[in-house]
Amino acid sequence: MSIGHTLLGLLESGPRHGYDLKRSFDDQFGRDRPLHYGQVYSTMSRLLKNGLVVVDGVEAGGGPERKRYAITEAGVTDVGRWLAQPESPEPYLQSTLYTKVVIALLTGRSAADLLDAQRAEHLRMMRDLTARKREGDLADQLICDHALFHLEADLRWLELTAARLDRLATAIRR
Amino acid sequence: MTPAGSLLIADELRKSYGPTPALDGVTFSIHPGEVVAVMGPSGSGKSTLLHCLAGIVSPDSGTITYQGRVLTDMPDAERSALRRGEFGFVFQFGQLVPELTCLENVALPLRLTGVRRKDAERAAREWLERLEVADVGAKRPGEVSGGQGQRVAVARSLAGSPRVIFADEPTGALDSFNGERVMELLTEAARSTSAAVVLVTHEARVAAYSDREVIMRDGKAREAEFTV
Numbered sequence: 286m287s288i289g290h291t292l293l294g295l296l297e298s299g300p301r302h303g304y305d306l307k308r309s310f311d312d313q314f315g316r317d318r319p320l321h322y323g324q325v326y327s328t329m330s331r332l333l334k335n336g337l338v339v340v341d342g343v344e345a346g347g348g349p350e351r352k353r354y355a356i357t358e359a360g361v362t363d364v365g366r367w368l369a370q371p372e373s374p375e376p377y378l379q380s381t382l383y384t385k386v387v388i389a390l391l392t393g394r395s396a397a398d399l400l401d402a403q404r405a406e407h408l409r410m411m412r413d414l415t416a417r418k419r420e421g422d423l424a425d426q427l428i429c430d431h432a433l434f435h436l437e438a439d440l441r442w443l444e445l446t447a448a449r450l451d452r453l454a455t456a457i458r459r
Numbered sequence: 460m461t462p463a464g465s466l467l468i469a470d471e472l473r474k475s476y477g478p479t480p481a482l483d484g485v486t487f488s489i490h491p492g493e494v495v496a497v498m499g500p501s502g503s504g505k506s507t508l509l510h511c512l513a514g515i516v517s518p519d520s521g522t523i524t525y526q527g528r529v530l531t532d533m534p535d536a537e538r539s540a541l542r543r544g545e546f547g548f549v550f551q552f553g554q555l556v557p558e559l560t561c562l563e564n565v566a567l568p569l570r571l572t573g574v575r576r577k578d579a580e581r582a583a584r585e586w587l588e589r590l591e592v593a594d595v596g597a598k599r600p601g602e603v604s605g606g607q608g609q610r611v612a613v614a615r616s617l618a619g620s621p622r623v624i625f626a627d628e629p630t631g632a633l634d635s636f637n638g639e640r641v642m643e644l645l646t647e648a649a650r651s652t653s654a655a656v657v658l659v660t661h662e663a664r665v666a667a668y669s670d671r672e673v674i675m676r677d678g679k680a681r682e683a684e685f686t687v
Contacts, residue, residue: 401674401681411667419643433664440663444500 288320289328290367293337293360300341300355303329313424329354337363382439386446390454400447404440411436466491466655467512467623472521474507481507482518483678491622492653494646496666499675505659506627508675512657513546513625514538525623543571547616547624547654549645551631554612555600561611562587562596568619579618586614590644606637613645617652624649627659635664642668 288310295301295309303325311319329352332338337360342353356364382403389396411433418429446453465488474482481504489495497505510516512523514530523530525545530538547568548554555564565583570576587593590610595603603611609629616624629645630638646668649656658669666672674681 404674408663408666408672411663412669415664415667433667437663448500 287367288324289332289337290364292325292328293332293356293364294368296338296354296356297361297364300353302344302351302353304351306354316425316428332360336360382443383446386450386453387457390450390457396450396454397447400443400450404443407436407440407443411440464490466526467657468524469508469512470522470524472508472511472518472523474504474511474516474518480678482511482521485521485675485678485680487512487673487680489623489655489657491655492650493671494649494656494658494669496669496672497657497659497675497680498661498663498666498672500661503675504678505661505675508680509625509627509657509659513548513623514542543568544619545622547619547621549609549612549616549624549626549629551628555608555615557600560597560599561592561603561608564600564611565596565615565618568615572619583614583618586618587611589648590614591640606633606641609633609637609641610644613641613648616645617648617654620652621654624654624656626656628661629658630660630662630665638662638665 291310291314292306295306295313301309303322306329307320307322307325310325329338333340333354336357338354338356340352341355344351344353385399386396388394389399414429414433414436418426418433421429467487467489469485469487472482472485472487473480483504485504485508487495487508497508499505507516511518514523514533518531521531525541528541530541533541555561556567559567562580562583565586566576566579569579569582574582584593584596587596590613592603592607592610592614595607595611600608600611609632613629616626624645626645630641633641642665646656648654656669658665660666671682
């Protein structure tokens with residue numbers, strides 16, 4: 286995830302302090318992995334340096350200075366460009382699972398057992414996500430669905446590979 | 460999972476269709492309120508296991524015990540009565556009676572066990588509401604969408620207060636959204652009434668609504684090495 290672009294996007298609705306930005310980010314995207322304050326301030330420094338945000342005001346209090354940031358025209362353009370650019374699909378061509386299956390076959394271990402154990406692990410994760418989805422709000426549901434569809438795709442691959450183990454064993458020993 | 464406290468226990472089931480073994484020594488058990496997914500590729504014996512457990516098909520050998528009663532020793536009439544009174548069924552297709560309204564379909568299991576029409580239809584109406592399809596009660600199955608029809612079928616499977624629900628690919632004909640909603644409603648309703656659910660599916664997203672799964676492969680069952 287591009288933290289810089291995300292923070293810029295959150296700033297589009299109006300100027301905010303670093304603390305507010307962090308809280309807004311965590312509420313929307315960071316339930317499992319909240320941002321560190323250090324990440325927020327280092328990112329804002331970079332955006333400031335690149336002219337994508339400006340300091341809109343400074344509040345002096347008992348603690349450190351609280352800067353309020355506002356997005357610039359260049360920042361808005363940058364967010365628009367980021368949103369319009371499709372993400373590269375991740376093809377997972379260097380799959381660890383495939384490597385493990387091949388090594389199991391080459392070393393005479395049970396690749397079928399390996400695939401069964403992996404299936405159980407995937408299903409356990411899917412069950413956890415499904416439970417979280419049932420108790421969560423719409424944001425939780427969509428985040429969990431994204432993960433569930435990917436896990437399901439892995440499982441389909443596990444099934445397909447299990448059905449082709451004999452052919453794979455022959456092919457890799459040639 | 461140990462059979463202690465189990466509602467339904469199958470021991471060493473074998474069933475062949477011609478030379479092909481569909482079940483090859485399958486052992487299975489399920490507790491009250493538990494949802495167990497039976498998974499595996501096509502032809503692995505999933506549906507045969509479900510049909511044997513439900514007393515629809517007799518195994519060639521092995522025993523099935525439901526609450527201490529040996530299903531495999533029962534005369535057909537007794538087994539049919541047990542199915543009507545204690546078991547509920549949801550299938551992928553063609554399970555609703557096309558000539559009856561959806562309300563009458565849901566009331567049917569109750570009517571078959573002697574419940575008066577008025578009482579049966581009141582209970583059926585409640586189940587239709589719970590399954591979010593109260594508005595289709597007066598329609599016939601041919602007049603409702605696939606998702607609505609499947610919810611009606613789930614309502615019917617639950618209407619007779621079954622102790623075990625057998626669901627064979629219950630979401631197989633539905634899109635992802637409707638399929639998941641049906642699973643949510645089915646498992647919530649089953650858990651709230653302590654009914655056990657035997658769920659045959661090849662879809663991992665559907666199986667994820669279960670408490671544990673049994674994997675079928677070439678007629679043999681393999682339990683995952685974890686439980687929730």
